[in-house]
Amino acid sequence: MIIDSHGHVTAPHQLGAFQAGLMAARAAEGRRGLELTDEVVEQALHEPVFRGPSHLQRLKDVGTDVQLISPRPFTMAHWVKPASVVRSYIRATNDIIAQQCRLHPDVFLGVCGLPQSPGGSLDASVEELARCVSELGFVGCVVNPDPGEMGGDDTPAMGDAYWYPLYEKLVELDVPVLVHSASCQNRRLPYSLHFINEESITVHSLANARVFEDFPTLKIEISHGGGAIPYQMGRFMASRYNRGGERWEDAVRKVYYDTCLYTKEALELLFRVVGTDRCLFGTENPGTGSARHPETGRWMDDLKQVIEGIEWLTEADRKRIFEDNARALYKIPVAQAG
């Protein structure tokens, strides 16, 4: 069984129009909410996307059995004011995810977005997380470590007690969080690179914090293979050797990493450095990696065959990456029993 832990919803265009309306009307629109028929929501999964087949067809083509889907991160716009715009949009997105999960219970599992704000209270996030898990059957949530989208420090890094109300609820509900930033308002870099920088900051912050002492059962998955950290291990290992205490190599194994990297060299480095027991298959298909390699003609986000082609991995390693680690973190229901 192949479980893709990192996917994003392919929603109908009505969702984008709804968000634009919220922003234009400053949330007055949001009071009505967005209600789309099953036909409209289903149709989005059958239309060609990202210069190729439909979302459902792509999963079939690459052999993905189950995919965890969350909001398209770059759309979340957590910094928009008033906060009701964000709340209404995130709620509408989560509802569409729930609808697609209901329509395809063997394929999709829901990972909810949260109505965050830069440095603001996490009350609304905790409330939406509880609604999605308890009422809609979601298996996790996605969190944006930089809701201000500037890379500034208006929101503390994820090792800070600022995040504890969310961690408490995650532990109570026994669901993991996927760390994935949203767009980027900083003109020096695109959001695709901002993801990477934010993931590095998050791993570093968590590795230096007491979060996992305070929440021993908390489970955190870092997107895109952990940003720069697995490649830049040496500089942080050196600091720890000098300082004494826990080694950096152990500290980074407190969190989990997806395989959303798109080159064999990077995947091999990730597996060697953090261990296959810390890696979850994740592709973001369809998404950033939805491009055909000019030589092989294969989709870059067809990572199953890349991982199968890493000859030094054992069958147990592959099973961990493709299925076991996802099951250890997320509550994969009976429908996805393999």
Added chain:
Amino acid sequence: MIIDSHGHVTAPHQLGAFQAGLMAARAAEGRRGLELTDEVVEQALHEPVFRGPSHLQRLKDVGTDVQLISPRPFTMAHWVKPASVVRSYIRATNDIIAQQCRLHPDVFLGVCGLPQSPGGSLDASVEELARCVSELGFVGCVVNPDPGEMGGDDTPAMGDAYWYPLYEKLVELDVPVLVHSASCQNRRLPYSLHFINEESITVHSLANARVFEDFPTLKIEISHGGGAIPYQMGRFMASRYNRGGERWEDAVRKVYYDTCLYTKEALELLFRVVGTDRCLFGTENPGTGSARHPETGRWMDDLKQVIEGIEWLTEADRKRIFEDNARALYKIPVAQAG
């Protein structure tokens, strides 16, 4: 011959005291400048540093023949006002570097710091660069892509025309620039990780800019193996395949990378991804990597033996990394003829 392209000056404590005086007195102190005897400047190179032997002894111990030395980046504080504080400190630092190069002409070559400011004019930087190269015999300069030290966008990324006055002077003088940020005022991350994020932003910006069309002979070296970019190649390759035109794999080869990575896995990935013709030996010894590995007992920044232990590299590859690429970029004088 082993040329370490990435080293920083070990200056006497008088330099730090001078900077503190400049800040406390808001640069009134700077009018006098800092003049230290050769004895004082020489002594700093013979004292134990970074929990081990002296700077000069360390270079001998690991077999480094020549090292390019620049200011200790974290001290540069380019954001301090008035700008005269920065100018006085950078100038004093460069003068000490020049003094050590004069005292050890077979070992040290100078790479000057620049008196930058966040988003400010580069006139003073161009002037100091010219002074150091033309009057003091420096072979390059170090530039801070984020003089504001917050990761914000108060200074455009290095693909922007903002940097053209500096690039013009670099081309005119025919010396390269080493990209290396300084400290970090953003509370979410330490400066050691900020380096990495800034290097990713810089490679990305340059790969997407027309800088090398406008300055075909410009030479740029990126510190710490290019930040996250070699590890995160796939996502940017995919975007380029979809967009058409120059491939990302080629775009990233417009710049050069040092080997300041401290693990074999990372070095192997770097060499495979950007090619050994784009990599310059660099260790920052003594510096971040000056820690003994608890199992091997070797210094982490003793990278010569790590690179020699990568069995698939040819002798030509190793010579490129250790010597030839440095000579192709920097004007290594006759004294360092090997």
